[in-house]
Amino acid sequence: MNHFIVWSGIAAIVITATLGDVLQSRAMKEIGDLGLVRKQHGLPAVIRRVVTNGRFMLGLGFMALGFFSLLITLSWGDVSVVGPASASLTFLANALVAHIYLKENVDRRRWLAALCVAAGVALLAH
Amino acid sequence: MTPRKYLILAAVVFFAATGDVSLARGMRDFGAVTLANLHQLFLALLNPWVVVGILMLIGFFASYLAALSFADLTYVLPATSLSYILMVLLAKFFLHEHVSLWRWLGVALIVAGVGFVAGGPEATPGAHRHNPIETVYGPVGALGEVADHGDEA
Numbered sequence: 001m002n003h004f005i006v007w008s009g010i011a012a013i014v015i016t017a018t019l020g021d022v023l024q025s026r027a028m029k030e031i032g033d034l035g036l037v038r039k040q041h042g043l044p045a046v047i048r049r050v051v052t053n054g055r056f057m058l059g060l061g062f063m064a065l066g067f068f069s070l071l072i073t074l075s076w077g078d079v080s081v082v083g084p085a086s087a088s089l090t091f092l093a094n095a096l097v098a099h100i101y102l103k104e105n106v107d108r109r110r111w112l113a114a115l116c117v118a119a120g121v122a123l124l125a126h
Numbered sequence: 127m128t129p130r131k132y133l134i135l136a137a138v139v140f141f142a143a144t145g146d147v148s149l150a151r152g153m154r155d156f157g158a159v160t161l162a163n164l165h166q167l168f169l170a171l172l173n174p175w176v177v178v179g180i181l182m183l184i185g186f187f188a189s190y191l192a193a194l195s196f197a198d199l200t201y202v203l204p205a206t207s208l209s210y211i212l213m214v215l216l217a218k219f220f221l222h223e224h225v226s227l228w229r230w231l232g233v234a235l236i237v238a239g240v241g242f243v244a245g246g247p248e249a250t251p252g253a254h255r256h257n258p259i260e261t262v263y264g265p266v267g268a269l270g271e272v273a274d275h276g277d278e279a
Contacts, residue, residue: 091204120231
């Protein structure tokens with residue numbers, strides 16, 4: 001399988017996994033601290049609030065798409081390339097989208113953390 | 127950060143690493159699954175290691191959502207990447223896999239990344255529904271330091 005197709009697959013994994021993570025983070029921000037919700041309203045209320053949140057379900061859908069994209073891409077390319085490349089690029093894409101869409105305060109410290117972890121995860125494949 | 131929040135982040139790390147390692151250990155009993163022997167995948171669901179792995183990953187997802195409910199995504203992801211380190215240690219001492227020098231270098235970089243993020247606040251003020259940071263400490267500075275507003279806060 002040529003490089004272009006494998007890297008297209010990696011791009012699909014990164015995009016779907018990032019959308020999944022970011023949408024779930026947005027959903028949890030809306031719902032609020034699950035520990036406090038449980039203390040005030042009980043566990044059934046926590047479960048109901050999570051599963052009835054549209055962004056959570058959409059995020060879950062993208063996570064599933066990300067998982068299937070990973071399985072398909074693994075059948076095209078080497079696991080030693082696809083695994084670390086998609087995991088480390090997803091770290092960086094998450095930092096970028098969290099800054100733009102979630103309006104998180106991604107300061108120099110958090111960028112350095114994302115870069116170090118992305119590089120570290122890439123090296124774990126060696 | 128309260129002890130409860132540290133415990134939730136530790137649970138994310140523990141469940142992610144032990145879940146993946148249990149699944150890997152269970153799948154060793156089956157060998158490569160291909161389209162020709164896809165039924166192996168269903169047999170794998172009866173393997174005790176695979177069952178434990180799936181239960182651990184359910185625990186991972188629950189604690190991951192709990193972590194996202196009080197902390198930023200850009201805090202949770204690097205902070206819980208310690209699971210990769212736990213996974214390398216389990217791979218070496220439990221699955222007896224070879225861990226190369228490059229991998230140890232990767233572990234060192236992840237530790238550095240966790241160190242960077244752990245030094246700052248866990249949430250952007252006002253981003254979470256029950257976020258107390260804004261009302262208690264005031265806004266957060268460019269490097270993550272909390273601004274001192276004295277009695278104003």
